Amino acid sequence: MRQTRYRIGTAILIAFVAFLWPAPTAVSQQLPDGVYARMQTTRGEILLRLEHDRVPLTVANFVGLAEGTITHSRGAGVRFYDGLTFHRVIDNFMIQGGDPAGNGTGGPGYTFADEIHPQLRHSRAGVLSMANRGPNTNGSQFFITHNATPWLDGGHAVFGHVVSGQDVVNAIRQGDRIERVTIERIGASAQAFQVTQESFDQLRAQTTGRR
Numbered sequence: 001m002r003q004t005r006y007r008i009g010t011a012i013l014i015a016f017v018a019f020l021w022p023a024p025t026a027v028s029q030q031l032p033d034g035v036y037a038r039m040q041t042t043r044g045e046i047l048l049r050l051e052h053d054r055v056p057l058t059v060a061n062f063v064g065l066a067e068g069t070i071t072h073s074r075g076a077g078v079r080f081y082d083g084l085t086f087h088r089v090i091d092n093f094m095i096q097g098g099d100p101a102g103n104g105t106g107g108p109g110y111t112f113a114d115e116i117h118p119q120l121r122h123s124r125a126g127v128l129s130m131a132n133r134g135p136n137t138n139g140s141q142f143f144i145t146h147n148a149t150p151w152l153d154g155g156h157a158v159f160g161h162v163v164s165g166q167d168v169v170n171a172i173r174q175g176d177r178i179e180r181v182t183i184e185r186i187g188a189s190a191q192a193f194q195v196t197q198e199s200f201d202q203l204r205a206q207t208t209g210r211r
Contacts, residue, residue: 033187035059036163037066040179041086043172046144046165048128051158052193055115057203058130058138058159064195065098065108065140066181071197072140073109074100080108080140081181088143089174096131096143097178107139113207114138115157122149126162126169144169 039046052059064070065080072080081097087104088096099106113136122129122145129152131141138157146169162169185191 031163031184031186033190035063035190035193036184036186037062037160038182038184039081039165040181041168041172042177042179044165044168046168047163048144048160049163050128050160051117051120053189054117054120055157055159056193057112057200057207058115058157059193060195060200060203061112061138061140062142062159063183063193064197064200066183067195069195069197070200071109073107079181081178084178086172086174086176086178089172089176092146093149094143094145095169095172096141098131098139098141100140104141107141111137111139112204115159115207116154117158120158122152122156122158124148124161126166127158128160128162130157130159132156146170 035050035052037048037050039048050059050062052063061070065072068077068079072078074080080100084097084100085102086095086097087099087102096104114130114132121127125145125147127145127149129143129145130138131143132138132155135155143156144162185193
């Protein structure tokens with residue numbers, strides 16, 4: 001009887017631990033290798049694929065801010081995007097977020113150079129790109145398109161696209177909140193893409209040197 005009770009107790013414990021331990025989502029298990037950002041908003045989830053292999057500096061900036069692994073204006077170790085709003089929304093154009101001031105004037109306390117890849121264009125809905133005030137003034141603000149916006153090519157750094165949740169993008173209204181941004185890495189290359197202050201500074205120096 002004691003042995004039976006032990007086995008039952010062990011089974012219950014294992015089941016309880018399995019319940020608490022977060023399993024990969026079905027969507028994550030089906031995704032191709034790559035770096036992804038899950039953006040939880042007050043309207044729902046937007047899943048973004050990030051182009052870490054083609055624009056590593058721009059993606060490192062976004063990932064480092066999202067995970068709080070690089071120095072920025074909101075404080076050491078703070079997950080920069082969590083709790084910020086979409087401060088600018090233009091129907092049939094784009095939604096813009098990533099400003100801690102909430103009015104289009106804020107940023108992370110630094111800027112970095114444009115990283116324009118010729119194969120990454122504003123060619124469709126769901127393009128993730130950097131907002132800026134002119135050449136080489138990228139910071140933390142980004143936008144996601146409602147439609148193709150080809151006139152932005154060459155002036156804004158595209159660094160990802162929507163995998164799922166374009167309906168959420170289209171539903172976002174000014175003032176809606178980014179509740180949390182979680183970075184997911186699938187595959188060896190993505191797992192190796194870890195952002196530290198040192199690695200980010202090296203990428204900044206390399207990109208500035210190519211200008």
